Amino acid sequence: MSAIAFPVPDAGILARRESIIAGLARLVPPQALITSDDERRPYETDALTAYRRMPLAVVLPSTTQEVAAVLRYCRDEGVPVVPRGSGTSLAGGAIPQEDAVVIGVSKMNRILEIDYANRVARVEAGVTNLAVTGAVSAEGFFYAPDPSSQLACSIGGNIGMNSGGAHCLKYGVTTNNVLGVTMVMLDGSIVEIGGAHLDSPGYDLLGLINGSEGQLGIVTEATVRILRAAEGARPVLFGFPTSEQAGSAVAAIIGAGIIPVAMEFMDKPAIEICEAFAKAGYPMDVEALLIIEVEGSDDEMDAQLALIVAIAREHGVSTVKESKSAMEAAAIWKGRKSAFGATGRIADYICMDGTIPTGQLPYVLRRMDEIVKGYGLRVANVFHAGDGNLHPLILYNCNDPVEAQKAEDAGMDILKLCVEVGGCLTGEHGVGIEKRDLMTFQFNPEDLAQQMRVRAVFDERWLLNPAKVFPLEGRVAA
C-alpha cells in the first residue's frame, strides 16, 4: 500500500546524520543509541506493518533526564522526534520517518511505587499494561484499561493513544485511570502534572495529554489508579441467529439499567477465526456472538445473569453458555483478545476502529457488509458492543497491490460511515498516519485549526511526531 503520504525527508538533516549521531552519543550511554541498519530495522514500523520508514537513529533512554537531554538536543538541532512505547500501534502512531530520531521508552520499565491505601501505582512509561496488573494482582488489585495488546503495549503508549479495551464500559479508558504524569517538554523541561490526588488546578493538561499521540511531549512516568478486583468475574456466551438481534439485546440490557463490565460482539466470520485459534468453545451455529461479563459474588453474578438471560431470550438468543471454571473463562477471553492475531493467521487484514452510537448498530453492520462486498473483499467483525466501538477486520492479500488498495478504500468508507451516523473515526487506536487524512470528515477547518493551535503551544515547529493526526496540508502554527 502506498496511499498514505509521508513528509519529504529534510535533506539537510539526512546530510548531517553523522554529526547528529555524534551529538546523541554524548548524551546517552553507548548501549542506548542504535544506529546500525540491522538494529534500527525493528523500529521502522509498528503494528501498521504495511508502512515503514527507517529512522535516522533510535535512542532508548533509561532515565527521564536522558529523555530530556535528547529532546532538548533534537529541538536545538531541528530534528523531528518520534516517541515510541512498545510499537503496537495499529494506526501507525509510532512509525518513524527518515529524518527523525525515535525515542523509545522500553528500557524505562520499572514499577516505582505501589500505594494500596491510596489505590495508585507509579510506574515508568515503558512498563507494559499487563505488568501493572501483574504487580498488584497478588493483593487482589488490577489496572483497568485492557487493550488486546496488553501483554506488549506500554503505559506510555496507552497514554499516547488513550487506549481502551474490553472492560471500559464499566471502568473507563486510559484518561479516566491516569492521575498523574511526569512529562518531558520539547525544550527538555521536566514537568509533573497531577499526582496521587484528583483534579489538578488550571487547565486539564492531563486530559489533553491522554490521546495526544506523542505530539505534546514524552511521558516518562505515570501515576495510575489501581482498583480492587471484584470477588469474581464470569464471561458468558450468548449466540444469536442474527446480528440485529444481538444488537437489540445490547441496547435492551443497558436500557434495563444493567452495566455489565464487558459486552463484546463477534460476527460469524470472527467466531470461526477465533474458535479455530483458541478452542474457546464458541457456538458455531450462530450469526452473532456476545461475550457478556458480569462481576461480583457468586450470588450477585447469578442474579445479574438471570436478568441478562431473560432479556436475551426476549431478543431471540439461541445459545447461552456459561463458563464453568476459571480455565473456561480464560479461554473465552483468549479467543476474543487474540482476534487480531488469529485473523492474521488466515489472511492479511486491516483493523478499523470507528465508534458509532449503539442504536445505529444494525444499520452500520448491514452497510459495512455491503461496502466490503462492494470491493470484493471479506470482513470479520469484533467490537465492544456496549460502547459502539467497532473493529471490522478487512481481509485481503498484501502481495496484491490492487486488493490492498481496495482494502484501504473499504476501510476509509467504513470510517466515513461511522462519522455520518454520529460517531467518530477512532475509538481507542488513535489517528496516527492511518486516519490522518480523514480528519476533515469529522472536523471542519476551524475545529482542526483550534486543535493545531493548541498543539503548537507545545511544539511550535512541528518536531514531535510530526506526520501524525493532522493532514499534512494546511498545518497551523501558534
Add this chain to the structure above:
Amino acid sequence: MIIHTPTTEAQACAVVKSVVDSAVPLTLRGGGTRSALGRPAQAASTLSSAGLTGITLYEPAEMVIAARAGTPLALVQETLAERSQMLPFEPMDHRALYGSEGEPTIGAVAACNISGPRRINAGAARDSLIGVRLVNGRGEMIKSGGRVMKNVTGLDLVKLLSGSHGTLGFLTEVTFRVLPRPERIATLQWRGLSDEVGVALLAKALGSPFEPMAAAHLPARIAGEEALTLLRLENFSDSIDYRAAELALLLGDYGTPDLLEGTAPAELWVDIRDATFFAGSDEAVWRLSLAPTSGPEAAAAITQMIPAARCFYDWGGGLVWLAVPAYGDAAAAVIRTALKPLGGHATLVRAPDAIRAGVDVFQPLAEPLMRVTAGIKQSFDPAGIFEPGRIYAGI
C-alpha cells in the same frame, strides 16, 4: 453592565466577534449561582447562556444526553430520572455555600468541572463529558468530542474546556455520558472515630471488592455530638444486603456500623456534597485535594497553626473541606506550606473578593506549566476577552 443573551450559536459568534476588536472583556454566565468561584471577575459585560436552553439529544439505551449550555441542571436531572438514569458524578450545588440564588446550568457544571462525593468512584464531570460545542475567542464555532463514549479522534479539547471556568470559550452545548440509577442506596455509619482512624477505615473499604460509591468522615466539630464515618453503597437490593454485611465484617475492628436508608442519610450526603456545614458563616472555605491517607495529616498540620479551622473529609480522605477565619491571606500560606511535603493542591472556594483578588485562588503552577497555560489561553482567546484573570492573573 451590558448583558448579551444570544438565542442561537450564530448570535453567540456574532457577539464575540463584535467585542473582539474593542477587546471589551466578557464574563460568561450560566445561572449565576457559582459566580463567586475563582478570582473576582474583571469584565465590563456579560455573555449569558440563558437564551440557549433545551435538551437536544437523549438516548437512554446509549446512555447519552446532550443539552444546550443554559439548560437548568435540574431539568437535565429530572429528564434522566424519568428513565431511571442520572449524571454519574453527583454535581455539587454551590447555592448553600455562597448564599446565591438562581438555577444552576448544565453548561457551568461542564465549564467548572463540578463533581461531588461519587467522584472518587465514578469520575469527575470531566470524565463523563464526552462532547462540547463552543464559541472561541475568535468568534468561531468549535466542536470537540461527540456523542459516543470512546473517541480518541484528535486532541481532547473537551477536557481542556472542562474546568476552564469560561476562560477558553463560551460553551453552547454539552454532551454527557449517563448511568442507570441504582435500585437501592444505603449508608453504613460508624460513630466516634478519630480523623486518622476514620480515614483508615475508608481506605480499607475503598480497597475492598464491595465498591463503596462514596466515602466521607465528619469530625465531631462538624457532625455534632460524635464524629461520623460514612460509606455509601449503591446497587441492586440484594447486593446491598450482602455488601453491607461483608463490609461490617471486614471493618469489624472499627465497631458495629448502623445501616441507614431513606431521606436522613440522603440529606446528609447532600450536606457533604454542598459543604452545607459552612453555609451562612463568614469563614473562608478551602478545598484540598490530595492522596486520601494524607488528608488527616494535612488537616492536623493546618489546625495546629490555625486552631479555629474546621474541616471534614470526602473522597475517602482525599478531599478536605476546610473553613478558616476570613482575614489576611485566608491561611493560604499555612495551607500550601502544609501541602508541600504531602502533594496535592488547595483551592480557595469562598472568601471576600478582596482576599480572592490578593491570593492565588487556584494552586500556582510550575513555570513551564504556567507558560503552557498562557499559550493555551492565547490559542483559544487571543484577545483575552473571556473571563480575564478568573483562574490565574494574566490568563
